[in-house]
Amino acid sequence: MRRDPGGGPDGGPVTAVERVAVRTRDLTKVFRGFRAVDSVNLEVREGNVHALVGPNGAGKTTLFNLLTGFVAPTSGTIEVFDEDVTGRPPEQIARRGVARSFQITSLFDSLTSREHVELALQGTGRQGFRFWRSEKLLGRDTARVEELLGQVGLMPLADTPVGALAYGQKRALELSLALALDPPVMLLDEPTAGMGTEDVDRTIELVRRIAAGRTVVLVDHNMRVVGSLADRVTVLQQGRILAEGDYDEVRNDERVITAYLGEAHHA
Numbered sequence: 620m621r622r623d624p625g626g627g628p629d630g631g632p633v634t635a636v637e638r639v640a641v642r643t644r645d646l647t648k649v650f651r652g653f654r655a656v657d658s659v660n661l662e663v664r665e666g667n668v669h670a671l672v673g674p675n676g677a678g679k680t681t682l683f684n685l686l687t688g689f690v691a692p693t694s695g696t697i698e699v700f701d702e703d704v705t706g707r708p709p710e711q712i713a714r715r716g717v718a719r720s721f722q723i724t725s726l727f728d729s730l731t732s733r734e735h736v737e738l739a740l741q742g743t744g745r746q747g748f749r750f751w752r753s754e755k756l757l758g759r760d761t762a763r764v765e766e767l768l769g770q771v772g773l774m775p776l777a778d779t780p781v782g783a784l785a786y787g788q789k790r791a792l793e794l795s796l797a798l799a800l801d802p803p804v805m806l807l808d809e810p811t812a813g814m815g816t817e818d819v820d821r822t823i824e825l826v827r828r829i830a831a832g833r834t835v836v837l838v839d840h841n842m843r844v845v846g847s848l849a850d851r852v853t854v855l856q857q858g859r860i861l862a863e864g865d866y867d868e869v870r871n872d873e874r875v876i877t878a879y880l881g882e883a884h885h886a
């Protein structure tokens with residue numbers, strides 16, 4: 620578990636400085652009588668990579684949608700850094716520092732990776748959409764765009780239309796777009812879904828770099844990914860928390876083995 624390396628306000632040792640980045644209390648979502656997320660009390664500690672795992676239909680995506688405001692809860696609350704954001708729309712939650720990786724379906728085939736990242740940076744509002752920006756500012760943008768593309772290994776393909784990129788490269792671009800927002804809390808929904816071994820390895824490294832200095836909530840079916848990255852794992856089953864702990868604790872939990880891991884190890 621990572622701890623804040625800084626000292627206390629009086630220069631003395633820090634005692635249990637572990638902020639909670641995201642907390643839910645009795646969070647519940649009912650779809651036409653079906654409890655997709657059922658009384659979930661989740662605590663994601665700042666600086667952790669916190670994985671959500673569970674069999675298909677366990678409620679992971681619904682929980683993500685609740686945390687980002689894309690779905691309103693039926694009951695319960697959501698806090699981001701102790702501020703109640705329950706029922707707030709996605710853009711307000713994003714402003715509180717929670718961002719979600721973009722989906723491939725929202726990429727434009729005819730635009731290049733560079734253009735995507737430029738647009739994402741403009742969307743952060745830091746630069747605005749001013750067209751009279753000075754050469755100096757534009758130069759700074761270029762450096763930031765190239766830094767972001769470099770982080771995900773896409774610089775050699777910066778000026779290639781996205782339609783010509785391989786699947787793994789498109790997923791890497793999604794990550795760089797989310798990184799452009801520089802969010803304190805990043806939600807990654809199956810970043811390795813559909814990838815071959817080599818791309819999975821590269822993505823693990825990438826997520827590790829993304830996680831440095833921020834909180835990551837990760838959904839992934841691949842237990843190797845979860846085992847490599849997660850400080851803490853929450854196992855969901857039928858909308859409820861079945862088990863929680865570090866990867867080894869959860870992996871050795873009989874209920875989890877029965878409910879999930881036996882099925883998922885081949886993934």
Ligand SMILES: Nc1ncnc2c1ncn2[C@@H]1O[C@H](COP(=O)(O)OP(=O)(O)OP(=O)(O)O)[C@@H](O)[C@H]1O
Nearest residue numbers: 650651653655673674675676677678679680681682
């Ligand atoms: N909009 C909706 N309307 C009705 N039922 C829904 C809706 N969204 C999700 N569900 C149901 O809620 C349950 C949980 O779905 P969810 O997608 O959150 O699970 P998951 O753990 O993400 O599954 P997977 O691993 O397959 O992505 C499923 O039974 C699903 O059919």
